[in-house]
Amino acid sequence: MEDYCVLQGRRLLLSEVDIPLNNERVRYEPALIPKGKSYLCKRCGNDTPYLFAQTPCVHCGTCVYCRKCIMMGRVQSCSTLVSMHPEPLPIQNKPLSWNGTLSIGQKQASDAIVRAVIEKKEHLIWAVCGAGKTEMLFAGIETALQRGERVCIAAPRTDVVLELHPRLQQVFPHIDVIALYGNSPDRHRNVPLVIATTHQLLRYYRAFDILIIDEVDAFPYTVDKTLRYAAEQARKQQAALIHLTATPSKLWKREIKQGKRSATIISSRYHRQPLPLPxxxxxxxxxxxxxxxxxxxxxxxxxxxxxxxxxxxxxxxxxxxxxxxxxxxxxxxxxxxxxxxxxxxxxxxxxxxxxxxxxxxxxxxxxxxxxxxxxxxxxxxxxxxxxxxxxxxxxxxxxxxxxxxxxxxxxxxxxxxxxxxxxxxxxxxxxxxxxxxxxxxxxx
Ligand SMILES: [Zn+2]
Ligand SMILES: [Zn+2]
The missing domain is CATH 3.40.50.300 (P-loop containing nucleotide triphosphate hydrolases)
Structure with missing residues (x-):
């Protein structure tokens, strides 16, 4: 029974969980599917031919496996991925315990995030370093928790995850907040607030109502389409997607100018002093x-x-x-x-x-x-x-x-x-x- 809990909102290899075959609540799918002359890995989205290789297999003799996501355990052509809808979460009353104040810029961003959360829209917050991004998220996260929704904050680096986790746990003291990164203990529980490195998103499937991606421009997110695939798969089809960055790409800057990308720009720090010049x-x-x-x-x-x-x-x-x-x-x-x-x-x-x-x-x-x-x-x-x-x-x-x-x-x-x-x-x-x-x- 324990493993059904582990599987909620996630997509894992059948071999990683202890559940019987043909359970009606579980979705089973082949991990690799043929695509053109090569394959598509359903776990990481890899479809680059040279990133697949052959391996001897006890079940099939020879099997193809995905080299791209090998660090998370081998996905091969006879592997099955299992996923399961998450069960609804209880609605939280007044989960936020914070009595700080927001600067004018932070308030603008915070309001925009709340709107995106309610309307399940995509929105970009372009805020200078030191604008106080974490505080801008509080109201949006609170709104989601009050609606019984699941929130994930994904950051490309473990350091950022480690810094965010205690801050959020502190302001949402009665909420189960978990941090997931490379070698973190896999303490997956069906929790309302997850802070994870972008790689860890590959273990989720249609789980989150709100996905917040911090430092979107940062290596390796922009250069790695695996992580973009992960962000796509990890959130529900009707979900809010919020990007936070201090240094958007040229493409995104152009889209903002042309009005094609919904964005809030915060050009001053929360303490209103200018940014130091190099x-x-x-x-x-x-x-x-x-x-x-x-x-x-x-x-x-x-x-x-x-x-x-x-x-x-x-x-x-x-x-x-x-x-x-x-x-x-x-x-x-x-x-x-x-x-x-x-x-x-x-x-x-x-x-x-x-x-x-x-x-x-x-x-x-x-x-x-x-x-x-x-x-x-x-x-x-x-x-x-x-x-x-x-x-x-x-x-x-x-x-x-x-x-x-x-x-x-x-x-x-x-x-x-x-x-x-x-x-x-x-x-x-x-x-x-x-x-x-x-x-x-x-x-x-
Ligand atoms: Zn893969
Ligand atoms: Zn095989």
Missing amino acids: MFVWSGNWKAHIKKGRLPAAVQNWIRTHVESKRPVFLFVSKVSYVQPLVACLKQFYPSTEGVHAEDPDRKQKVAAFRKGMLSVLVTTTILERGVTVANLQVAVLGAEEPIFTESALVQIAGRVGRNASFPTGDVVLFHFGKTKAMVAARRHIQSMNRAARRKDHLS
């Missing part, structure tokens, strides 16, 4: 410095100034291989330096220690470009000309600074060995949002 500082051949176990003098001086004034520092680099050498070099001067990257097993603990003020410098790859909020943070990029630092990545990185109302300013320094178009575009993007915010202030 400074460009030439640092010479920094790669050669790293090889010799040194830091360019400009970087060294910048870090010293902030550490001596007890201001926490993020130093972004383009590659994992730069993290350790830089940490080793910085530790000689500042013992409380650490480094993090996506595969780092201690990443959660290090970020937590940094938040508590136990570390003075954190060297990081772009995994921390979004979602992490630390008061009075100072940020630099070493090697800002590297291709991974796109306009939107740099806008996000700059957006880490000055988020706290008590510390609304701070440094954003792009140390470079040759200015790029992306760097200039990021600066322009921030300037134009600041101009728009000033215009609105003038009008209101």
